[in-house]
Amino acid sequence: MEILLIGPPNVGKSVLFNRLTGIDVSMANYPGTTVDYKKGEACVRSKRFTLIDVPGTYDLNTSNEAEEVAVEMLDSSPAGVVFVLDAKNLESSMHLLLQVLSHGLPTIAAVNRSDLVAGEVDIELISAELGIPVIRTVAIEGKGLEEVKDRIAEMLRGDVDPPLPPKVAWDEAERISGAARCPFGTDGRRERWGELLVRPIPGIPLAILILALTFALVVGLGMGLRQFVLMPFFHAFVIPPIEGAVDMMFEDGMVKNILIGDYGFLIKTIEWPLGLVLPYIISFYLALSILEDSGYLPRLAVLIDGLFKRIGLSGSNIIPFLLGYGCAVPAIMSTRNMSDRGRRVMVSAMICLSVPCVAQSGAFISLLAESSVLLVPALFIFSFLMAFLFGMLISRLTGVRREAMVQEIPDLLLPDVRMLGKKLWIRVRHFLREGVVAMGMIIGVAAVLYESGVLVHVGHLMEPLVVGWLGLPAEASTPLILGVFRRELAVLPLIDMGLTTLQLFTASVVALLYIPCIAVISVLAREFGIKVSLIILVATLSASFLIGGLVFQIGSLFL
Amino acid sequence: MVEQYRADEGKEPIGQIIDAGTYDDFPGEGLETSPSPRRITRAMQESFKSIERLGSRIPSLGMFYGSLFYGPVLRRELKMAGIDKGSEILVIGSGHLPLTGLYLARLGHKVTCVDNDPAATASAQDLMQRVGGPSGIDFRTVDGKDADYKGWKAVWVTFNVSPKELILRKISSEVDEGAKVVYRNPRGFIRRFYDRVDPLTIEREHRIMRQIFGKESVILVNRPGCGSCGRRTLCSLGMGCEAVIASGPSDPVLSALGIRPGKRVKALSRQPFGGPMMACVEGRNVAIDMEMAAMITLH
Numbered sequence: 001m002e003i004l005l006i007g008p009p010n011v012g013k014s015v016l017f018n019r020l021t022g023i024d025v026s027m028a029n030y031p032g033t034t035v036d037y038k039k040g041e042a043c044v045r046s047k048r049f050t051l052i053d054v055p056g057t058y059d060l061n062t063s064n065e066a067e068e069v070a071v072e073m074l075d076s077s078p079a080g081v082v083f084v085l086d087a088k089n090l091e092s093s094m095h096l097l098l099q100v101l102s103h104g105l106p107t108i109a110a111v112n113r114s115d116l117v118a119g120e121v122d123i124e125l126i127s128a129e130l131g132i133p134v135i136r137t138v139a140i141e142g143k144g145l146e147e148v149k150d151r152i153a154e155m156l157r158g159d160v161d162p163p164l165p166p167k168v169a170w171d172e173a174e175r176i177s178g179a180a181r182c183p184f185g186t187d188g189r190r191e192r193w194g195e196l197l198v199r200p201i202p203g204i205p206l207a208i209l210i211l212a213l214t215f216a217l218v219v220g221l222g223m224g225l226r227q228f229v230l231m232p233f234f235h236a237f238v239i240p241p242i243e244g245a246v247d248m249m250f251e252d253g254m255v256k257n258i259l260i261g262d263y264g265f266l267i268k269t270i271e272w273p274l275g276l277v278l279p280y281i282i283s284f285y286l287a288l289s290i291l292e293d294s295g296y297l298p299r300l301a302v303l304i305d306g307l308f309k310r311i312g313l314s315g316s317n318i319i320p321f322l323l324g325y326g327c328a329v330p331a332i333m334s335t336r337n338m339s340d341r342g343r344r345v346m347v348s349a350m351i352c353l354s355v356p357c358v359a360q361s362g363a364f365i366s367l368l369a370e371s372s373v374l375l376v377p378a379l380f381i382f383s384f385l386m387a388f389l390f391g392m393l394i395s396r397l398t399g400v401r402r403e404a405m406v407q408e409i410p411d412l413l414l415p416d417v418r419m420l421g422k423k424l425w426i427r428v429r430h431f432l433r434e435g436v437v438a439m440g441m442i443i444g445v446a447a448v449l450y451e452s453g454v455l456v457h458v459g460h461l462m463e464p465l466v467v468g469w470l471g472l473p474a475e476a477s478t479p480l481i482l483g484v485f486r487r488e489l490a491v492l493p494l495i496d497m498g499l500t501t502l503q504l505f506t507a508s509v510v511a512l513l514y515i516p517c518i519a520v521i522s523v524l525a526r527e528f529g530i531k532v533s534l535i536i537l538v539a540t541l542s543a544s545f546l547i548g549g550l551v552f553q554i555g556s557l558f559l
Numbered sequence: 560m561v562e563q564y565r566a567d568e569g570k571e572p573i574g575q576i577i578d579a580g581t582y583d584d585f586p587g588e589g590l591e592t593s594p595s596p597r598r599i600t601r602a603m604q605e606s607f608k609s610i611e612r613l614g615s616r617i618p619s620l621g622m623f624y625g626s627l628f629y630g631p632v633l634r635r636e637l638k639m640a641g642i643d644k645g646s647e648i649l650v651i652g653s654g655h656l657p658l659t660g661l662y663l664a665r666l667g668h669k670v671t672c673v674d675n676d677p678a679a680t681a682s683a684q685d686l687m688q689r690v691g692g693p694s695g696i697d698f699r700t701v702d703g704k705d706a707d708y709k710g711w712k713a714v715w716v717t718f719n720v721s722p723k724e725l726i727l728r729k730i731s732s733e734v735d736e737g738a739k740v741v742y743r744n745p746r747g748f749i750r751r752f753y754d755r756v757d758p759l760t761i762e763r764e765h766r767i768m769r770q771i772f773g774k775e776s777v778i779l780v781n782r783p784g785c786g787s788c789g790r791r792t793l794c795s796l797g798m799g800c801e802a803v804i805a806s807g808p809s810d811p812v813l814s815a816l817g818i819r820p821g822k823r824v825k826a827l828s829r830q831p832f833g834g835p836m837m838a839c840v841e842g843r844n845v846a847i848d849m850e851m852a853a854m855i856t857l858h
Contacts, residue, residue: 008815058815089843092815170819195844198837199828302846306832314848315834404848405835406812 001049001156004073006100007084008093009056010295010410012112015139016084017053018422020044020149036336037069045153049079058092060099080106080155082148085134087114087121090181094126095173098166101130106160108151110137110144116411122180129176131163140416194412197299207303210296214287218280221287222362225279234275242266254451263447269440272486277439278431280358284326285427286420293415293423297322298407305405311388312395313343314405320347321387324355328520329435331355332527340403345528346394349536352516352524353543354386356487363491364508370495371504379508386513386547435519442485442518455481465545471552472507473497480514487517502555510548515540603752608654608719615655615682618690625658632770633662636715639768640739640778645669646712651703651730652720657683657696659715664696675702708733716742718774724756731779740779747773766795794836794852796826807855816845818855 005020007013021040038053054073055066074081083100086093090111101107109130111121115138127134133151137144154160166172197203243260250256259266291297297319305315317338324331331351335344356364368375449455459477466477476494483490490511499507515521515537524533614621642648644667650660653672660672660683674680680700687696703726708714714730716723723742731740745753746769758767758777768776796802804822807813817840818824827837827844835846847855 059811061811089817089841091841092817095815170814195827195837198830198844198846200831298846302830302835302837304834305846305848306830306834309833315846404851405846406810406816406848406851407835407846408816409837409844409846 001047002052002076002078003049003152003155004052004054004078004081004105005084006054006070006074006081006096007056007112008058008086008089008096010408011056011084011086011093012139013053013056013084014038015416015419016082016110016112016137016145016148017051018419019139019142019145020152021051036333044149044156047153047156049152049156051082052078057096059096074100074103074105078105080108080152080160082152083107083109084139085109085111085126087111087181088116090121090177091173094177095168095170097130098168098173101132101163102165102168104162104165106155106158106162108133108135108148108155108160110135110139110148112137112139114138115141115143117181119181125180126176129179130166131161133160140413191411194295194299194409197296197412198302198409200303203299203303207300210291211300214291217287218283218358219362219365221283222280222358225282226276226362230279231271231275234270238270239267242270257451258444258447261447261451263443263450265440265444265447268443268447269436272443273431273436273439276362276488277359277435278428280362281326281428281431282424284358285424288322288326289420289423290415291322293413293419295410295412298409301405301407302409311391313347313391314403316405316407317343317347320351321355324351325358325361327357327359328352328355328516329523332520332523336527338403341528342398343403345532345536346391346398348524348528349394349539350387350391352520352536353390353513353540354383356383356512357517360487360491360511363488364512367491367495368504368508371499371501375501375505375508379505379512382509383512390543438519439486446482446485469545469549469552470506470510471556472499472503476507480510483511483514483517485518487511487514490514502552502559506548506552506555509551510544513540513544513547515544599752604719611654611656612682615686618686621656621658621686622690625656625662628772629658629662632774632776633659633666635768635770636741636776636778637663637666639766639776640713640741642668642713642739647671647710648713648715649673649706649708649711650715650717651706651726652717653679653683653698654717654719655679655682656686657698659717660696661687661693663715664693667695669695671697671699673699673701673703673706675700704729709735711735711738713739713741716740718743718753721754723754727756727779737780741776742779743770743774743776745773746775766791791857792853793824793826793838793847793855793857794849796824796838796857798826798828801825802857805856805858808851813851813855817841817843818845818847824857 005013005017017038017040021042037055040051040053042049042051052073054070057064057067057070060067060071081100083097084093085097097107097109109126109132111123111126111134114121114136121136123134123136133154135144135147135151137148139145151160197206246256246260246266250259257264291300298316301315301318303315304318308315308317320331320334323334328348328351332348335347338344338347364379365376368379446455455478458481459474462477462480463474466472466480467474470476475497479490479493482493491508494504494507494511516524521533521537524536610624611621614624646668648663648668648670650657650663650670650672653660653674654676655678657672660670664670672680672683674683677700680698684698687698703716703720708730711734714734716727716730720726720742727740727742734740742756744755744758744767756777758779766778768778770776791802793802793804793807801823804818804820804824806820807818813819818838822840825839827839829836829849833849835848836852838845838847838852
């Protein structure tokens with residue numbers, strides 16, 4: 001039995017979804033499209049059903065994929081619909097409800113956010129007008145939830161009659177909501193802040209401050225988890241028994257080295273994804289979820305729009321970039337909700353070229369901060385600059401047209417701790433399920449190549465480029481090869497090479513612009529095809545050696 | 560002669576109203592046309608001034624120059640500003656060749672021209688006598704920074720007035736409510752040689768109209784409360800001002816966000832560098848691209 005949860009964006013639909021479903025929630029991809037939706041098992045009054053969080057849309061007549069999916073889901077004869085009306089913007093959600101009702105499914109409506117309006121919404125009137133059960137809810141506080149569950153149970157028993165098809169028009173929506181609503185008033189103080197945050201002053205300085213704090217949270221929490229919790233745990237309790245077991249089973253030699261040597265498959269499969277990457281996954285997605293749930297991201301998009309306009313993008317495209325500082329894989333996936341393929345490719349290419357993932361950022365910090373603290377911001381400024389220049393270049397070459405920004409700026413909200421926890425859990429679980437397995441296989445291949453001497457051999461071939469043009473020591477070609485597998489591996493081995501400041505910066509620039517890791521390449525190929533991913537590979541590879549070399553050659557004139 | 564200008568008006572893009580405050584007119588947007596070396600700028604400005612000075616010495620030449628440019632320009636400006644015949648008009652910075660004042664007077668208005676240069680006032684008066692200027696024109700030597708701006712239906716600020724932005728700010732805050740302030744901005748190539756005053760920086764309701772010779776006319780209305788006037792668009796709505804939407808593109812998302820005819824909309828803030836504007840409709844804040852906002856008309 002499937003029940004659809006439908007409502008406009010920013011109405012608290014996800015909160016209701018989380019309240020109704022248990023821990024078993026998953027992201028699913030709608031077949032044949034790029035639309036992801038949430039799906040969760042739920043149980044009310046001992047009746048089990050699947051609740052589907054239909055992608056939020058303002059209108060069923062827009063021409064984007066999310067809306068097409070919503071219509072298809074409505075036509076797939078589900079058991080019923082739970083519609084979330086927005087007490088604060090009753091009229092526009094009423095219009096969407098009328099559109100949904102015209103599909104003739106048993107429907108119940110929850111008037112959510114009724115705490116944000118001064119008076120009460122006349123739910124009896126709406127119920128009488130539309131012929132469906134209507135419940136007043138405040139999802140974030142769990143108010144009205146039990147009644148929603150009762151109605152869902154009735155719907156599952158088949159006791160809720162499908163409504164008569166209503167007249168779908170704005171004047172009808174205006175009439176019903178006008179009659180049901182009292183004059184609205186809202187929480188003035190929070191709104192005032194919400195508005196100040198999008199004024200250029202103080203919005204822009206505050207945005208810089210907020211991003212700096214976010215960065216500090218990600219790096220601080222990530223490093224803390226890694227150094228004081230996860231790595232000590234693995235080194236004390238997990239790795240020694242594995243090493244012991246392998247020691248007993250195999251003689252010294254290649255097989256043993258592949259399993260537990262320098263790039264030992266069994267050790268690194270635990271240490272790298274779980275010890276080095278997981279802490280940053282946790283800290284990054286925690287920070288990102290706070291930004292998302294507080295309603296700050298749309299404000300950031302507004303502030304950055306003017307700048308992004310220069311490179312043919314719109315402010316909303318900041319979100320893939322922010323995700324990219326975590327990992328390019330979800331960043332590229334998140335470009336799916338952009339309507340234009342050219343822009344998707346452009347944003348993905350920019351992320352691959354110049355946005356370091358969180359693991360690589362961590363590696364940069366440990367590499368550069370030891371030599372000079374100023375090198376770290378210098379590298380990040382360089383990365384912004386490269387993203388901007390590269391974006392300008394692509395938009396000139398491809399003539400990508402930007403989409404005009406029309407975006408609701410939701411009220412600021414204090415993020416709900418339960419929601420944050422659940423969101424973080426979904427993301428961490430996703431990483432554990434998909435990331436760790438893939439990474440394990442890559443590490444296995446790398447271990448075989450390393451132990452069989454292939455890596456060393458290829459390293460010799462690259463020497464003229466690495467030593468002659470980039471001015472780095474010969475052994476620096478090994479991290480470049482490993483960088484294909486994991487971005488931070490293009491950086492970490494450099495730490496003990498005793499490089500000069502210029503060499504450090506050159507090597508960092510090369511690693512920054514260097515080709516994305518294998519996981520990203522495979523996502524690129526899946527999303528855009530082999531040809532586009534090859535072009536991105538060649539472009540990033542040549543950009544990294546060209547620009548890295550220029551940095552060294554020009555730098556050595558002065559230093 | 561006059562008929563010919565009218566015939567021209569229909570064909571050319573000149574005189575066409577450019578939607579006020581489209582992103583092309585945004586602060587920062589003009590940065591692309593970086594100012595050329597000062598010497599060229601000065602030479603360019605001086606050469607225009609000397610043409611005017613020459614025109615004031617040889618009246619027939621001056622009149623020819625005026626009829627070529629000022630007649631049609633002023634007619635269009637008057638039409639867009641909606642100024643009735645016989646209105647009291649002040650012209651700031653009339654100069655040696657007071658063509659703006661002269662044509663305003665010829666079109667039936669009571670004009671007072673002021674300039675801070677006594678020599679300019681004198682030669683302008685001299686010129687009027689020689690060409691037999693119309694009766695309703697008067698000259699005074701006053702600096703634009705000290706003039707009294709009360710009691711005028713409209714104030715024209717000429718191209719060479721400086722510091723233009725300061726004076727415009729002063730005027731637009733001191734004129735009577737509902738009075739119009741008209742000034743001209745360089746557009747296109749000419750932007751390299753003359754300073755532009757972005758109407759948004761003055762923070763008054765405004766409209767922009769394309770003119771010939773690389774200029775555009777800007778009409779500011781001193782309307783602190785926001786009333787109704789001709790065709791207005793959302794992008795030109797002053798910060799904190801409210802208006803009712805007349806029409807807009809039929810976009811489902813815009814409709815769902817409340818941007819529909821008959822809704823009250825309030826402009827909250829604008830972004831630099833051509834970013835979107837923030838508007839509030841029924842308690843909901845919406846970011847709208849300026850190009851989109853230019854398509855939404857207001858009552």
